[in-house]
Amino acid sequence: MRYAQIDSNAICIGVSDLSGPVDAPHMIAIGAQEFPLGRKRVGNAWQDVTPEPVDPSYRSIDKVEAMGLIRTVTGMTPTQEMAFRDDENLALFWRIWREDVGNVIHRDHPLTDQILNGIQAAGYLTAPQRQAVLDNWPVA
Amino acid sequence: MGRNVTADPAGAVKSYQSGQTTLSNATSVNVTIASVNRAKSMVILNATWGGTTAGAGYSAILDSAGQTSTNLRISEPNGAGSGTLYVSWQVVEYY
Secondary structure, eight states, X not given: OEEEEEXXXXXXXXXXXXXXXXXXXXXXXXXXXXXXXXXXXXXXXXXXOOOOOOOTXXXXXXXXXXXXXXXXXXXXXXXXXXXXXXXXXXXHHHHHHHHTSOSOBOTXXXXXXXXXXHHHHTTSSOXXXXXXXXXXXXXX | OOEEOXXXXXXXXXXXXXXXXXXXXXXXXXXXXXXXXXXXXXXXXXXXXXXXXXXXXXXXXXXOSSSEEEEEEEEOOTTOOOSOEEEEEEEEEEO
């Protein structure tokens, strides 16, 4: 039995082949050839979802500017920055930062939120500093 | 394709379920599945990030207060989120 699982916004967040029937409003029975992941359930149909536009009042910055913004907000000393960059708990974070994160960073992109969450979780950014990064983001 | 297996010798596969999901704006997702006995089930998880197998730390847990579970909670480690994580999962239940 194949199902599409939808979230509270009716967006399909998963497609599952289950071993038995499931009776729940967020589980939509679908055909074997259907794969509506990321689409929105409207009535009995699936519609494509258009991503929300990024706030145009803030401009994109690159990695150098992003690091500068973090230094400014945190007042991080060179020694603290070395610790930040060498922290083994952030090895995966830094690898992703180097290899996966592009050099154009948008303030309101989910990636930015997750990057800040990661730095905060590691203890190099407090909640007020995290907000300050967003508040001091360069405008267009 | 999810299915039930009719034979029931000890250790044989009783049921098999699989699916795909994504994590983009959250650090975990709850996937609804058909009921399984947690103590006799195995979960297989494969997470991919931008075309590359994601690193360690991702987990999939059959959530339940009791013996059976109808919820597979898939989580990513703190701070690892960046972009969309594509997850393929399988749950194998044994007799």
